[in-house]
Amino acid sequence: MVKDGLDADKLSKAAARGDWQEVKRLLSQEKVNVNAVNQYGQTALQVMMLGSTAVAKELLKNGAGPNVQDKWGFTLAHDVARGGFLDTMMVLTQYGADVNIRDAAGCLPIHFAAREGYLGLVQYLAPRSGILPKTASxxxxxDLARASNRSEVVAWLEQQLQAMGTQPPH
Structure with a gap:
């Protein structure tokens, strides 16, 4: 059991550094369990360097669970949306990430992408989540894009609502 914990820590550290080669080596040669939790109770996928699509792909193709939630209900998709990593989000959804899992505040990844102003991510997530879901509040x-003065995202979302025949509230 101790070895599993040490291996999980090694895998998590390599993933957090974005060290694809070390992640691949640990999984293929040392046969580390891709879903083992590190000393902080998190998997390598949960702590990976967010913009590292190669690490994400390696972990996911080896069976990492893309929908694991932390104690606040966040999945990797929430973190990726908050950070603006469209390429990583595409890899996640390719491997079964559910972008309709809500965190403890009722937020979906699209809420974070809109609040942070990541238009490409909002456009990618919109067909998967819709543009009308509400947070717990x-x-x-x-609403989140407006509150954060994300004019590009606001304009696009308003355009989508008009195309749906729904008038955006002002």
Missing amino acids: GQTPL
Whole structure:
């Protein structure tokens, strides 16, 4: 059991550094369990360097669970959306990440992408999540984009609502 914990720590550290070659080596040669938790109770996928699509792909193709939630309900998709990593989000969804899992505040990844102003991510997530879901406090992606002065995202979301025949509230 101790060895599993040490191996999980090694894998998590390599993933957090974005060290794809070490991640691959640990999984293929040392046969580390891709879903083992490190000393902080997290998997390598949960702590990986967010913009490292190669690490994400390696972990996921070796069976990493893409929908593991932390104690706040965050999945990797929430973190990736908050950080603006469209390429990583595409890899996650390719390997079965559910972008409709809510965190403890009722937020979906699209809420974070809209709040942070990542138009490409909002556009990618919109067909998967819709643009009308509300957080636990009743905010839509449009509300969050407006509150954060993300004019590009606001304009696009308003355009989508008009195309749907729904008038955005002002």
